[in-house]
Amino acid sequence: MKYLCLAYEQESKLASMSREQWQSLREETLAYVEQMQRSGQLITTWPLQTVRNATTVRVRNGQLSATDGPFAETKEQLGGFFMIEARDLNEAIQIAGRWPSARFGSIEVRPIAEGLPEEGRYETN
Amino acid sequence: MKAPAAIDIRRVVDAVYRDESRRVLATLIRLLGDFDLAEEALHEAFAAAVEQWQRDGVPDSPRAWLVSAGRFKAIDVIRRRARFDASLHLVADELYAEADNDRDDEHLEDDRLRLMFTCCHPALPADAQVALTLREVCGLTTEEIAHAFLTAPSTLAQRIVRAKNKIRDARIPYEVPGRAELPQRLESVLRVVYLVFNEGYSASSGTELTRHDLSAEAIRLGRLLLELLPDPEVMGLLALMLLQESRRTARSTAGGDLILLEDQDRGLWNRELIAQGSALVERALSSRRFGPYSLQAAIAAVHADAKTAAETDWAEIVGLYDVLHRLEPSPVVELNRAVAVAMRDGADAGLRLVDAILARGELRDYHFAHAARAEFCRRLGRRAEAREGYEQALALARQEPERRFLERRLDALRGA
Incomplete structure (x- = not known):
């Protein structure tokens, strides 16, 4: 099974880190990425630029609009993602739990759907 | 040892995974003292197997190879993490010293039994015991278990995470309990296995196929347990x-x-x-x-x-219920005994026993008690009482097939 892991964090918290703190976190993250690559669990991963560089696009009544944001109404912003291959959800949770930023931010683990089902999007319960 | 082609190696490793991964996991949990680290080590060991067996050939004992590889992979993992958390150096050193010292195989068979007793530890909530057993001992995925129990995968995953935390925090030992504790602890293991079986056997909801799989899994667990204990x-x-x-x-x-x-x-x-x-x-x-x-x-x-229902030895069955009731007195056993007595001695004898149970105020919310009473009354020709009993049972029954059965009985009484 494939899972997309979305790493949320407070940008302000990262920005206020000392150089040493940041270096250590960076190295730890890169080391974990390397381990996941070697064990065949990592499909892809990228960090994102600041949310201040984000643009939200919508088309309403045929009209395209582009706005800044999302603005930080929420405390945490999406800072990066990694897609993994895991045996099941609990293995994915373990892998996500070892991602260094999980210690101060949060990781949303989303199972990948096998394409778009014909009978409709999202089952209702 | 021989070095087969790449495609064969995949197939060999997959087959070894199916047959051995649970045993290897059980042993790694004992050696590493941690469920999550053991799972990580298991994964790394199998990843390494694909590479090394390709080059050097399949080892004579794949299981022993995987246990040893998993052990050293775990030490690697901890060493890497120790770069960022110095306290882990000590953990890695200890694991390394142990790995160097003991190379015995004598515990290997017991490890799956240890795993079962740990997964079914009474300190864990009942639903977590079932989920852990199916995932760790049987190798089902979280998603498969959730599907079978009609639960959201995220709910089930959280249950498993909490149970593992509990095992770690409460230091639940990874062992087969000693003689004094064994009967009580075994009871808890057997209860989990029977719960899994019944979930598959009573086709109350969900697709038939999934449910049947659960019964098959429970029987497999029962066979494994018998082999070990x-x-x-x-x-x-x-x-x-x-x-x-x-x-x-x-x-x-x-x-x-x-x-x-x-x-x-x-x-x-x-x-x-x-x-x-x-x-x-x-x-x-x-x-x-x-x-x-x-x-x-x-x-x-x-x-x-x-051979036929009429040839059933009801006297023998009543006798067995008597022993069962002495061993484990319960109103449900009494009710079942009453049904057997009715078959042996007639419906009026059964009716007297059921009425005695109900008069004590027991089983009033149990639909089988009312259904049994109704059945006895029906056989005795007491139609009004029979109808009343079936109606009460219907008001209490939850499972669709049971409800349909009771409705058919009621229709028959109303019709004739």
């Missing part, structure tokens, strides 16, 4: 499951309606399962240390023995 009650539980399973195709119509034991086509009963179950019952009973599962299995075996 040949206790009479383990025999009894396995026998009980096999004897119930033997009637699976006979117990409901194609449309999913219940067929009572007395109305089942006994030609559809699986004779092979009955033979296995009956042999186990005999072994369990002759041990003289049998318990409630063996007795329930013995009752099921008496039914299995009868």
